[in-house]
Amino acid sequence: MESNPILVVGGGPAGLEAARGAGELGYPVLVVEKTPVLGGSPILAPYAALTPDMEDAETAMKRVIDAVEADPLVELRTGTTVTAAEGELPELSVTLAGPDGEEVVKVGAVILCTGFQHFDPGRETQMYGYYEYDDVITLVDIERMLKDERVVRPSTGEPPKRLCFVQCVGSRDRQIGNEWCSKVCCGIACKEAIEIKELLPSCQVFVFYIDMRMYGFWEDQIYWKAQEEHKVQFIRGIVTEITKRGDEVVIKGEDTTMGRPVEVAMDVVVLSVGMEPSDGSREMAEIFGLPLESHGFIETIDGPLNTVSTSKPGFYAAGAAVGPADLEDSISMAGAAVMKAAGFLRKQLVGA
Amino acid sequence: MESNPILVVGGGPAGLEAARGAGELGYPVLVVEKTPVLGGSPILAPYAALTPDMEDAETAMKRVIDAVEADPLVELRTGTTVTAAEGELPELSVTLAGPDGEEVVKVGAVILCTGFQHFDPGRETQMYGYYEYDDVITLVDIERMLKDERVVRPSTGEPPKRLCFVQCVGSRDRQIGNEWCSKVCCGIACKEAIEIKELLPSCQVFVFYIDMRMYGFWEDQIYWKAQEEHKVQFIRGIVTEITKRGDEVVIKGEDTTMGRPVEVAMDVVVLSVGMEPSDGSREMAEIFGLPLESHGFIETIDGPLNTVSTSKPGFYAAGAAVGPADLEDSISMAGAAVMKAAGFLRKQLVGA
Numbered sequence: 001m002e003s004n005p006i007l008v009v010g011g012g013p014a015g016l017e018a019a020r021g022a023g024e025l026g027y028p029v030l031v032v033e034k035t036p037v038l039g040g041s042p043i044l045a046p047y048a049a050l051t052p053d054m055e056d057a058e059t060a061m062k063r064v065i066d067a068v069e070a071d072p073l074v075e076l077r078t079g080t081t082v083t084a085a086e087g088e089l090p091e092l093s094v095t096l097a098g099p100d101g102e103e104v105v106k107v108g109a110v111i112l113c114t115g116f117q118h119f120d121p122g123r124e125t126q127m128y129g130y131y132e133y134d135d136v137i138t139l140v141d142i143e144r145m146l147k148d149e150r151v152v153r154p155s156t157g158e159p160p161k162r163l164c165f166v167q168c169v170g171s172r173d174r175q176i177g178n179e180w181c182s183k184v185c186c187g188i189a190c191k192e193a194i195e196i197k198e199l200l201p202s203c204q205v206f207v208f209y210i211d212m213r214m215y216g217f218w219e220d221q222i223y224w225k226a227q228e229e230h231k232v233q234f235i236r237g238i239v240t241e242i243t244k245r246g247d248e249v250v251i252k253g254e255d256t257t258m259g260r261p262v263e264v265a266m267d268v269v270v271l272s273v274g275m276e277p278s279d280g281s282r283e284m285a286e287i288f289g290l291p292l293e294s295h296g297f298i299e300t301i302d303g304p305l306n307t308v309s310t311s312k313p314g315f316y317a318a319g320a321a322v323g324p325a326d327l328e329d330s331i332s333m334a335g336a337a338v339m340k341a342a343g344f345l346r347k348q349l350v351g352a
Numbered sequence: 353m354e355s356n357p358i359l360v361v362g363g364g365p366a367g368l369e370a371a372r373g374a375g376e377l378g379y380p381v382l383v384v385e386k387t388p389v390l391g392g393s394p395i396l397a398p399y400a401a402l403t404p405d406m407e408d409a410e411t412a413m414k415r416v417i418d419a420v421e422a423d424p425l426v427e428l429r430t431g432t433t434v435t436a437a438e439g440e441l442p443e444l445s446v447t448l449a450g451p452d453g454e455e456v457v458k459v460g461a462v463i464l465c466t467g468f469q470h471f472d473p474g475r476e477t478q479m480y481g482y483y484e485y486d487d488v489i490t491l492v493d494i495e496r497m498l499k500d501e502r503v504v505r506p507s508t509g510e511p512p513k514r515l516c517f518v519q520c521v522g523s524r525d526r527q528i529g530n531e532w533c534s535k536v537c538c539g540i541a542c543k544e545a546i547e548i549k550e551l552l553p554s555c556q557v558f559v560f561y562i563d564m565r566m567y568g569f570w571e572d573q574i575y576w577k578a579q580e581e582h583k584v585q586f587i588r589g590i591v592t593e594i595t596k597r598g599d600e601v602v603i604k605g606e607d608t609t610m611g612r613p614v615e616v617a618m619d620v621v622v623l624s625v626g627m628e629p630s631d632g633s634r635e636m637a638e639i640f641g642l643p644l645e646s647h648g649f650i651e652t653i654d655g656p657l658n659t660v661s662t663s664k665p666g667f668y669a670a671g672a673a674v675g676p677a678d679l680e681d682s683i684s685m686a687g688a689a690v691m692k693a694a695g696f697l698r699k700q701l702v703g704a
Contacts (some may be wrong), residue, residue: 021691024695025377025694025698026698051656052656053656055655060657061657063657179571180571181570183567213566213567214565215565216535216676216677217647219532219533220531220532224531236588236608256588257608257611259609259611303405303407303412304404304679304680304683305415305416305679305683307683323568323569324567324569326656328659329681331656331657331659331688332659332660332684333684333687334688335659335660335684335687335688335689335690335692336373336687337687338691339376339687339688339690339691340373340687342691346377346378
């Protein structure tokens with residue numbers, strides 16, 4: 001079809017799936033990714049395994065990357081950012097800044113897959129001790145260790161005997177200004193807890209949580225599995241302070257199920273940091289003139305019966321660019337965005 | 353494009369969005385809906401308002417139905433079921449049984465949007481008293497009352513003074529055999545609680561829950577709103593028995609936050625019944641030779657990086673046919689399924 005390419009901003013799971021899908025429908029696609037590599041968070045973090053099926057993240061993402069790289073309709077630009085846009089779809093002029101300098105290209109439709117960024121647990125609050133204590137780490141730090149199949153206390157390099165996850169760090173928190181639930185951290189913590197127990201069966205693993213949001217099949221596939229097969233211990237409680245005593249990290253809080261204060265010493269504390277709107281989303285919203293919704297993610301219109309349309313025709317967004325999203329959400333939304341972008345372009349071409 | 357139509361089975365949110373999308377891409381679509389009306393659960397239940405944006409369900413669904421009805425590429429068959437299938441895609445012969453008898457049509461691809469059915473709280477267990485007590489009702493029964501803007505105790509016709517929701521009825525329950533979390537009942541109960549308080553400000557409304565699964569923006573948009581603006585009271589507890597005392601229904605259980613037994617009298621008890629695989633999903637899986645996954649929903653392949661592909665090329669499924677799904681999930685998956693079905697048909701036509 002003779003149209004300008006669909007511009008996909010972001011080369012993570014949503015962006016790659018959008019590129020794959022648009023190619024399958026016969027539309028040319030231009031994928032712009034600001035980092036030097038494709039794959040997004042699963043590759044950049046890097047994740048050890050995907051939630052919930054625990055397939056090796058690199059293997060799974062490679063399938064998608066290979067498919068996209070093999071498609072002659074898909075042009076991939078890594079290390080490249082969108083710096084300006086002028087005119088109107090389907091003849092929008094977009095300026096790209098890449099390794100070989102600047103270039104202006106015409107695009108027919110835009111799909112923003114600019115993802116999320118993790119909450120920085122040292123920002124705005126010292127409560128979590130993230131910057132102070134070596135043995136206080138995040139979900140992402142532990143993924144890296146799991147990827148290397150070597151889970152250790154950072155301060156000693158020895159395997160931990162007691163490790164805990166603290167849920168909702170930077171989520172469901174009015175004081176910090178992040179009022180949303182980040183949706184995936186409960187599932188990811190469960191998955192990581194299982195992986196830790198597989199590597200270190202004698203390590204005691206605890207999860208401090210407010211509500212375990214293990215929706216759908218995550219309930220039995222990973223939550224029950226963590227409890228029953230791997231003896232991960234889930235403690236409903238509010239963590240109010242993380243301090244140091246000798247060489248251990250001490251969690252203070254309230255066990256709300258037992259109704260009593262809790263104070264436990266851990267070798268490693270893993271902060272389950274939530275999702276925040278990415279800088280990339282904000283920048284693209286600015287460049288393309290798209291509003292953000294009240295939490296700072298890219299706004300979609302029409303409520304639950306439309307999940308990927310922004311307020312401007314021809315501009316779509318998918319995945320964590322529009323709010324907390326799991327991998328399935330990102331993949332489904334990417335497909336929906338391609339469907340709508342292709343529909344938009346067809347309307348321009350056939351004048352339907 | 354000269355292809356056999358895409359067969360969409362089910363005329364609910366996912367099916368209608370799939371039809372709308374396929375039409376937009378220029379593919380002919382045949383929608384088969386077994387009931388006499390389009391709109392699926394939001395219309396059949398009927399729902400009062402959608403979760404989470406609380407738009408009137410009829411108004412919202414009418415937009416989609418109108419769009420589909422106006423599209424000359426979409427053929428709609430209500431009161432019709434698929435009774436047999438023979439041959440191979442994209443020349444699959446499908447037998448339809450409708451009001452005017454049987455007919456065989458050729459289809460190019462298939463999208464199953466056969467939805468879910470609610471757990472029957474009187475089935476297999478008398479614990480909930482659903483068949484025994486008039487004032488024990490379900491999420492669906494209360495939707496009907498909200499739709500009529502008249503919430504009453506069924507036994508007296510008077511407005512209730514105390515009403516409670518009991519979450520996870522038929523979900524997260526190994527004894528019943530439903531091990532999954534139904535994903536949407538927490539959100540729907542919150543939405544209904546708000547609507548009840550709007551109609552009956554002096555009615556005390558309680559929600560008994562295990563974990564409030566208010567993921568993403570549901571957290572502040574409906575959960576905090578229910579607590580802060582509408583004073584809905586959330587009690588973390590396990591309900592072990594529902595009995596009658598005089599003309600009140602008595603909830604017995606354990607308040608797990610306070611760590612003590614709880615026994616409270618209510619005028620109305622609303623059972624938050626979960627999602628189960630629909631008969632329609634099972635029947636279509638049988639007719640088209642598609643496997644079910646371990647919980648009894650239609651199986652999709654490839655883990656989280658593929659959400660709508662079944663094990664047979666050209667056959668896709670979207671929405672609650674493949675597992676517990678909220679409206680956004682259904683709409684996104686419908687778009688993804690259209691993208692894949694159109695890609696499949698294009699591959700047949702251009703031999704790509």
